[in-house]
Every structure is written in structure tokens, then in C-alpha cells.
Amino acid sequence: QVQLVESGGGLAQAGGSLRLSCAASGRTSSGRTFSEYAMGWFRQAPGKEREFVAAMNWSGGNTDYADSVKGRFTISRDNAKNTMYLQMNSLKPEDTAVYYCAARDGLGLRGSYSAYDYWGQGTQVTVSS
Numbered sequence: 001q002v003q004l005v006e007s008g009g010g011l012a013q014a015g016g017s018l019r020l021s022c023a024a025s026g027r028t029s030s031g032r033t034f035s036e037y038a039m040g041w042f043r044q045a046p047g048k049e050r051e052f053v054a055a056m057n058w059s060g061g062n063t064d065y066a067d068s069v070k071g072r073f074t075i076s077r078d079n080a081k082n083t084m085y086l087q088m089n090s091l092k093p094e095d096t097a098v099y100y101c102a103a104r105d106g107l108g109l110r111g112s113y114s115a116y117d118y119w120g121q122g123t124q125v126t127v128s129s
Contacts, residue, residue, distance in 0.1 A: 002026045002037075002118040004101050009123030012091050016127070020086040022101030022120060029117070030105050035059075035079040038109045040116060041086045043097035043125075050100070054086060055109040064109055069095075091127045098122040 008020040020041070024034050040055030054075040056063040063075055074087040084101060102116035110116070 002028055002103050004103060004118055004120035006099065006101050006120045006123040009099060009125045011126045011128065014091060014093055014127055014129050016091050017087070017089045018091065018125060019088065020099055020101075020123060020125075022084040022086075024082045024084070024103065028103070028105040032105060034082040036107065037103050038106055039077065039084050039101065039103050040109065040111075041075060041084075041099060041101055042113060042116075043095075043099045044122075045094075045097040048097075050113055052111045052113070053099070055111055056084075057109045058107045062109055064111055066111075088125070091125075093127050093129045095125060096127050097125060099125050 003025050005023045012018050038057050041053040042050050044050040054065045056075050060077045072090045077084045100122045101120045103118040104116045
């Protein structure tokens, strides 16, 4: 089974930056390794539903972003290190949330929560004004 561990969350000031990492291990139920499955980032603020942030396909060559983060956040992956990243720049207080990385047993990216099969435990990001 795929196991995902996020790191890099913390406190930042508005306008600042943070980089989240998601270290992956194991195989999907169909036998895919890290370089063979798509991944994404989601977030959940207190009292709100979990929402899509960014996603990319197996190679990282195809990406998608929520409108709220487009131009500020960048998703990437290093298949040699089995790690995915989310570079967050120009942070805003409304970016405050628990951020989750997710993996799906497939090659293509998806923006839907239900398309993902494996989830990390989450990392808190707090942006002060």
C-alpha cells in the first residue's frame, strides 16, 4: 500500500512562502510505483469541506490548479526521490488550512477528491495577516 507523509507546514506571514513535501513509499493496489501514479494536493480549513489545490500526472508534465492558487502555487515531483512538492508563494490568510497530499492508482491527474485512493495525515499551514 502507498504511504504518504507530508512535511514543511508551519506559520508564515502574508506575502511569504512555504514549501510542502510529500514523501511516498509502497505500491498501489494494482502494483504501480511512485513514478507511475498521479498525485495531488488538497486542503481543508476549519468548518469547510476539503478542496482541491493542485494535481499532476505521473510524470509531472501535466498539471492543474485551483483558480484561487493559480500563479502563486507550483506543484512538482521528483520521481528519483519519490517525493512531491508544493511551492507556495505570495501566501494569503485565506490559504490557512490543513494541507493533504494524495495519490491515485492511475496515470492521469484528477481534480476530484473522490478520485484519490491514498492520503497523507496532513500538515498545518497558518498564514498571519
